[in-house]
Amino acid sequence: MKYVGEAPQEELATGEHSTRNRVARSILDHGPSTVSDLAKRLGLTQAAVRRHLDALAADSVVEPRDQRVYGSRGRGRPAKVFALTDCGRDAFDQSYDQLAADALKWIAASAGGGAQGEAAVAAFARARIAAQAESYRKSVDDAGPGGRTEALAKALSADGYAATARGAPGQQGEQLCQHHCPVAHVAQKFPQLCEAETEFFSQLLGTHVQRLATIAHGDGVCTTFIPRAAPQTAIPQTAIPQTATPQTTDHASESTAGRNPA
Structure with a gap:
């Protein structure tokens, strides 16, 4: 030296x-x-x-x-x-963000603008996530019940999102934190990218998730709350109401979910 x-x-x-x-x-x-x-x-x-x-x-x-x-x-x-x-x-100046934003603007305009244009961008965002789905799905499916969020974080990190999973303080669940977003500048103009990602997380983990913060919105970290699945308690057999054999009526197909037995 x-x-x-x-x-x-x-x-x-x-x-x-x-x-x-x-x-x-x-x-x-x-x-x-x-x-x-x-x-x-x-x-x-x-x-x-x-x-x-x-x-x-x-x-x-x-x-x-x-x-x-x-x-x-x-x-x-x-x-x-x-x-x-x-x-x-x-390492030098690139125009990838501007190119992506211009492409999405063109998609929106070609679809007619307005609500139709927004729907077209949303469809693109979902298709983009779907292209990455298989590798993420395999990682999550291979993980145990308690390690699915951690497995997703590792899969996201492999794609440059610098993601971590941790317990949510004072809440029954976990937080998925993405400390970097490769498409943050584009997502500022097209929030459909974030919305499609949130939908994908929900489908992948099989539970409703809540996006708490995004880098594109000016927050320091993209944070998603993932509720912990509540343990299922077996219902005693005596607590299950006994009903007679149903008879065919004009209302046989009508749903009775959530109703009290007569």
């Missing part, structure tokens, strides 16, 4: 992290680059550039490649160039 007293003067002026970002940005702006190219553009020594490239490669931000040579190639091996990986490109 090199201490501050041993660092080159250009790194003392800009700082390690800032210089590393400049190296990556130069590759983004100019394409795959050699160590020599980067050193000239940034005013750094080649040794300093190599050290930053090694760190960026260790973080999967850049990767070395053989330089493409067009036309006749001279003697010797082609120079190595460094290019950004997909992970490296994702």
Whole structure:
């Protein structure tokens, strides 16, 4: 490890992290680059550039490649160039949120706008959740009765939601907390995304759930309350009213659920 007293003067002026970002940005702006190219553009020594490239490669931000040579190639091996990986490109500004919002606006407008447009966006949101349903369902179904919420949290975390499950203070149930939402900016404009997710949680866990907070609404965490299933108590046989064999009448199909026996 090199201490501050041993660092080159250009790194003392800009700082390690800032210089590393400049190296990556130069590759983004100019394409795959050699160590020599980067050193000239940034005013750094080649040794300093190599050290930053090694760190960026260790973080999967850049990767070395053989330089493409067009036309006749001279003697010797082609120079190595460094290019950004997909992970490296994702670290820079992206327009995915705007693209998604524009697509949903188009869906709403194409459906006629108003209530019809909102219904079309809601249908898209449900279809999006359905595409993820199988992996989530398997995780929850494989968990024991007391571990279903925890299993869902782990499945959500695998998709980038940084989810946890914990007991709800003072309530008979659990809280599913999502500390990150990859679609929060879009969900601010289209709450149907959050509503479809809540519906899916309810279907998946087989119980009514209540969304208490969402990142899209400005809260720090997306929080969903999941009530704990009440234990079923066996009803004594003597407490079950004995009824006569039903006779066929014009009202035989009428529901009697919840009524007191005559």
